[in-house]
Amino acid sequence: MPTITIDGKQLTVDEGKTVIQAAEEAGIYIPRYCYHPGLRIVGQCRICLVEIEKMPKLQVACYTRVQDGMVVHVNSEKAKRARQQVLEFLLVNHPIDCPVCDQAGECYLQEYYMQFGLYDPKMVEDKNKKHKAVPVGPHVVLDSERCILCTRCVRFCDEISKTSELGVFHRGDHAELLPYPGRTLDNPYSANVVDICPVGALTERDFRFKVRVWYLDETKSVCPGCATGCNIEIHTSKARPYKNEGRRIARLKPRYNPDVNDYWICDYGRYGFLFVDDDSRIEQPLVKQNGEFQELSWDDALQMVSGVINTALENGKAVRILGSAQMTNEDLYALKRFGNEVLETHDIPVTVKPLEKPYSDDFLIREDKNPNTRGAALLGFDTEPAATEKLLTACRNGEVYTLIIFHHDLFKGFAEDEVKAALDKVDSVIFVGSNLNPTAELASYVLPSCTWAEKDGTFTNYAGRVQKINEAIEPLEGSLPEWKILRRLARQFDHTFAYFEAEDVFRDIVKKVPAFTGMSYRALGDRGMLVSENGRSVQQAEVKEELTVVSK
Amino acid sequence: MQALAEAAGKFVFFIGLIVLNIAAILTWVERKQSAVMQDRIGANRATIFGIRMLGMFHMLADMLKLFTKEFFIPMGARRFVYLLAPMISLLFALVGFAAIPFGDTLILGGREIPLQIANVNIGILYIFAVLGMAVYGVVLGAWASNNNYALLGGLRASAQMLSYEVAIGVSLVGVIMVYQTVDLMEIARAQGQLLWGWLPQWGILLQPLGFLIFMTAGIAETKRIPFDAPEGESEIVGYFIEYSGMGFGMYFLTDFLETILIASLTVTFFLGGFQVPYLYADGFHFPWGQAILLPNIAVAALQFLSFLIKLIVLLFIMMAIRWTLPRFRYDQIMHLGWKILLPASLINILITAVVLTIIG
Amino acid sequence: MNVHDKYKPLSWWDKTYIPLVIDGLAVTLRHFFRNIRLHILNVIGIKTKERGAVTYQYPEEMRPLWPRTRTLHRLMRREDGSPRCVACMMCETACPARCIYIVAEERPEVQIEKQPKIFNIDLGKCVFCGYCVEACPEDAIRMDTGIIDIASYTRNGMLLTKEQLLNIEPKVENYVSRPDLMEGQPIY
Numbered sequence A: 001m002p003t004i005t006i007d008g009k010q011l012t013v014d015e016g017k018t019v020i021q022a023a024e025e026a027g028i029y030i031p032r033y034c035y036h037p038g039l040r041i042v043g044q045c046r047i048c049l050v051e052i053e054k055m056p057k058l059q060v061a062c063y064t065r066v067q068d069g070m071v072v073h074v075n076s077e078k079a080k081r082a083r084q085q086v087l088e089f090l091l092v093n094h095p096i097d098c099p100v101c102d103q104a105g106e107c108y109l110q111e112y113y114m115q116f117g118l119y120d121p122k123m124v125e126d127k128n129k130k131h132k133a134v135p136v137g138p139h140v141v142l143d144s145e146r147c148i149l150c151t152r153c154v155r156f157c158d159e160i161s162k163t164s165e166l167g168v169f170h171r172g173d174h175a176e177l178l179p180y181p182g183r184t185l186d187n188p189y190s191a192n193v194v195d196i197c198p199v200g201a202l203t204e205r206d207f208r209f210k211v212r213v214w215y216l217d218e219t220k221s222v223c224p225g226c227a228t229g230c231n232i233e234i235h236t237s238k239a240r241p242y243k244n245e246g247r248r249i250a251r252l253k254p255r256y257n258p259d260v261n262d263y264w265i266c267d268y269g270r271y272g273f274l275f276v277d278d279d280s281r282i283e284q285p286l287v288k289q290n291g292e293f294q295e296l297s298w299d300d301a302l303q304m305v306s307g308v309i310n311t312a313l314e315n316g317k318a319v320r321i322l323g324s325a326q327m328t329n330e331d332l333y334a335l336k337r338f339g340n341e342v343l344e345t346h347d348i349p350v351t352v353k354p355l356e357k358p359y360s361d362d363f364l365i366r367e368d369k370n371p372n373t374r375g376a377a378l379l380g381f382d383t384e385p386a387a388t389e390k391l392l393t394a395c396r397n398g399e400v401y402t403l404i405i406f407h408h409d410l411f412k413g414f415a416e417d418e419v420k421a422a423l424d425k426v427d428s429v430i431f432v433g434s435n436l437n438p439t440a441e442l443a444s445y446v447l448p449s450c451t452w453a454e455k456d457g458t459f460t461n462y463a464g465r466v467q468k469i470n471e472a473i474e475p476l477e478g479s480l481p482e483w484k485i486l487r488r489l490a491r492q493f494d495h496t497f498a499y500f501e502a503e504d505v506f507r508d509i510v511k512k513v514p515a516f517t518g519m520s521y522r523a524l525g526d527r528g529m530l531v532s533e534n535g536r537s538v539q540q541a542e543v544k545e546e547l548t549v550v551s552k
Numbered sequence B: 001m002q003a004l005a006e007a008a009g010k011f012v013f014f015i016g017l018i019v020l021n022i023a024a025i026l027t028w029v030e031r032k033q034s035a036v037m038q039d040r041i042g043a044n045r046a047t048i049f050g051i052r053m054l055g056m057f058h059m060l061a062d063m064l065k066l067f068t069k070e071f072f073i074p075m076g077a078r079r080f081v082y083l084l085a086p087m088i089s090l091l092f093a094l095v096g097f098a099a100i101p102f103g104d105t106l107i108l109g110g111r112e113i114p115l116q117i118a119n120v121n122i123g124i125l126y127i128f129a130v131l132g133m134a135v136y137g138v139v140l141g142a143w144a145s146n147n148n149y150a151l152l153g154g155l156r157a158s159a160q161m162l163s164y165e166v167a168i169g170v171s172l173v174g175v176i177m178v179y180q181t182v183d184l185m186e187i188a189r190a191q192g193q194l195l196w197g198w199l200p201q202w203g204i205l206l207q208p209l210g211f212l213i214f215m216t217a218g219i220a221e222t223k224r225i226p227f228d229a230p231e232g233e234s235e236i237v238g239y240f241i242e243y244s245g246m247g248f249g250m251y252f253l254t255d256f257l258e259t260i261l262i263a264s265l266t267v268t269f270f271l272g273g274f275q276v277p278y279l280y281a282d283g284f285h286f287p288w289g290q291a292i293l294l295p296n297i298a299v300a301a302l303q304f305l306s307f308l309i310k311l312i313v314l315l316f317i318m319m320a321i322r323w324t325l326p327r328f329r330y331d332q333i334m335h336l337g338w339k340i341l342l343p344a345s346l347i348n349i350l351i352t353a354v355v356l357t358i359i360g
Numbered sequence C: 001m002n003v004h005d006k007y008k009p010l011s012w013w014d015k016t017y018i019p020l021v022i023d024g025l026a027v028t029l030r031h032f033f034r035n036i037r038l039h040i041l042n043v044i045g046i047k048t049k050e051r052g053a054v055t056y057q058y059p060e061e062m063r064p065l066w067p068r069t070r071t072l073h074r075l076m077r078r079e080d081g082s083p084r085c086v087a088c089m090m091c092e093t094a095c096p097a098r099c100i101y102i103v104a105e106e107r108p109e110v111q112i113e114k115q116p117k118i119f120n121i122d123l124g125k126c127v128f129c130g131y132c133v134e135a136c137p138e139d140a141i142r143m144d145t146g147i148i149d150i151a152s153y154t155r156n157g158m159l160l161t162k163e164q165l166l167n168i169e170p171k172v173e174n175y176v177s178r179p180d181l182m183e184g185q186p187i188y
């Protein structure tokens, strides 16, 4: 293993690493544009030039492999001057649109220019005009003038999404990044190019001009879009609510987690947050009177709902629950306790199999669109779709008096008349969810819950990785996390769930459910922990396999 | 009966017509004089039909405002005392003027009318008594307000006024020694005599030190800047902090009345009272022998005018002092009162006594 | 140097306060009589170079504004009449009172791309610091209208919209290049 010296720091690194990676290990940051740890190295941009003793010229840190005894100077005068010159060249044709550029604030041209720039540019020639504001795909806008031709996006499309929509055309200072003729950038991972583009050449269409990036607050979370559980950051615009058309969540960004998603997320997940500030959100508990929903207070609603359940229980009639794997472990655990202790039902189905098979691939997107099916199974719910079918059949046969549905839109999983026939036979349907859907419309009582962005909790992904989600925005007024709804509902039946925050529920889970042994919110950290089966962490192998896909 | 009517007439003329009007005008003068001294214009926004009168109408506006404002009685206040206190203040400020001679004798229809509302032959003692009572209005109001700031103001006021009363009293002993009387009218008359045949025997010439002490202590008695620690707007607001409407109005008026009272007393004791140099009961008799004979009514008018002019000049100077000096610190006030003014006035008595003994 | 060295100890004569009181009175009375003279001269119609007071009778008499005085905001236009502002939100970011509210929209012309859909300034909150002007990279916002009489009976009346800001008629005549050289100036 070679030992090298970087800026006076001596360290030993693995064979085959390049200088930029070694420096990172030593905690020294070397500027980069084309280098991206998730992509192949090409040495395209030359911003990473460093001085290496005994080498006649400056070397690119991203491409040069470390050798024993190497002495590297990252911040010598020569290296700094080189960066300054590279920046001058990069700006020769750059429009410097910063006032109208969405990247401003997280742009690496700005960042490095602030650090190394010449501030007194020598370029006086006219700039080349190129394509501006071209929508190259459903989610991405291209501004070729701003492109610095680092080819990160090209490599992403070649290596990660393997769709090769983008390329660099023409030569010299007319070289321009464009999609291949007739192609659009519409692969399911297309918006990742926005994240990796170091400048404002590729920007998001949804986010375009909505909020300046420096107004955003960031909260670590997990994508609720499918069972993979990609790590994300929720970017919210709380301080200036008049922006972004009143939407509180401005955008989602992938968060690096080598065990799950590396640097990437899919576009379904990335734009899957729009329901959070949608008009269909339920803001108050509702009760159906003469076919119309009436708003009422939580206290009244809980009293009515518990009254309905009580009548059923007293008359020995069945009260059944349809849970949802959209709920966090905490919510599900409270639901399980509610079912077991209050209603004394033990088989609670959670899965509704969609009518049409959803898109999936072997990279990130999984067929199961619920983030917590594995968690539900571990907590003792019946995750087989057949269980739900059985429940609906029971309804149709008039065996169910009261049905509590969480989140599900049954019409997505069953034929319309089938659902209607089933629900008609049920005396009262209670719907708990964040948004109104056709199933909720048929319910007698609707209780608003908050979305994943509005609460704390954990999801267990398909591989058994328990990951933490955090409250990014305040719950919409009137909505509550499901575990709180269930706590208050249980209270009506003189059952006390002694939970005050989601963490209390999780502690209870850790105590009672063996698979979660040894976990805590703190131990989960940013990367999560695997559940254990028979005292062993599960499925490490499968996760490893996932990783190799990413770094191929 | 006739004596009563006479007294009533003098009362209406002097207090009603002269003193109260001067007090009212003083509120305007205060604003305008300070403005001019400070290169400003001063209050001038109150108009009647577009007539400005140099902002004179602010007096009216103020009065209207004070009369129409709610008279607020704070919770826990001693109602009766709270209502009474400003009236006591005002009363003792007004009755002081009864002893001030504003002219010699006016002969009207054969009657000899001394131009002094009440001819108290122990005038100085009367004045002491009235000045001594003034502190009651302040202390009672402060105490009845049930407010700590007011109480602090009241405490400061009582300590200050008591201290300076001593200086006032002792400084006037010199005057009594020189003129050999405690009757204000007599003192005023005595100042008409000439020293060495040409120098009017005014108090300021015979008792220069006494004049300074009396003026200083007098200003302290009025509780105005630089001796306004009891009001201290910037720290405790003062003994009248809780008063609103006419209650405050009365204290406000008392302030100006006391200024006029002190000024009139200074005029009476030290500036020759109503005397015009060389003017006697029958006209002018100049030292070089010339004489201009005048009827009694003209003499009385001249004397009154001279009193008024002296008063106004003195008021001007007091205003100027008020708008020039910064406030004394409270310990400085006490220091000045007890350690400077009192010894100085005692020394003044000593010197006066020595001089009087020598010249016999 | 010790600051106390500047002060001589007071002599006993000074300690009586009398000379100091007289000094002070001399100053104030000098001003009094000078100003009274000027006022009287003015009243009887003799114009003097100086005035008796530094006061401006504001609503009737406008104070001459120095060229750097910050007055009501306005938004500038391009030659074609469209707003210069590109909704970069620099001013909104710089504003310490947080009284600028901008919402951006797409602009058809591709070279500029972006323009404000909403541009409100809440003058009820504005502290007239001028940071917005400093921050603007497009010279799109200025505070040089010479308008200082900004008042309204409602809070909403203090909120200026994009259209209002674009159409403000500057009163440049309120500005003077050197107010201190003007005739009949108040003495400072």
Ligand code: SF4
Binding pocket: A094, A095, A096, A097, A098, A099, A101, A102, A103, A104, A105, A107, A108, A109, A110, A146, A199, A200, A201
């Ligand atoms: S890419 Fe960066 S430097 Fe270029 S216009 Fe956008 S923010 Fe400015």
Ligand code: SF4
Binding pocket: A146, A147, A148, A149, A150, A151, A152, A153, A154, A177, A196, A197, A198, A199, A201, A202
């Ligand atoms: S668009 Fe962005 S990522 Fe792609 S080559 Fe240009 S600068 Fe690089």
Ligand code: SF4
Binding pocket: C091, C094, C095, C096, C097, C098, C099, C100, C121, C125, C126, C127, C128, C129, C130, C131, C132, C133
């Ligand atoms: S002047 Fe200052 S406070 Fe007013 S809008 Fe501009 S930046 Fe904001």
Ligand code: SF4
Binding pocket: A099, C084, C085, C086, C087, C088, C089, C090, C091, C092, C102, C132, C135, C136, C137, C138, C139, C140, C141
């Ligand atoms: S700084 Fe200038 S260009 Fe940017 S939003 Fe404000 S006024 Fe418009």
Ligand code: FES
Binding pocket: A031, A032, A033, A034, A035, A042, A043, A044, A045, A046, A047, A048, A049, A060, A061, A062, A063
């Ligand atoms: S980062 Fe090394 S050449 Fe681009």
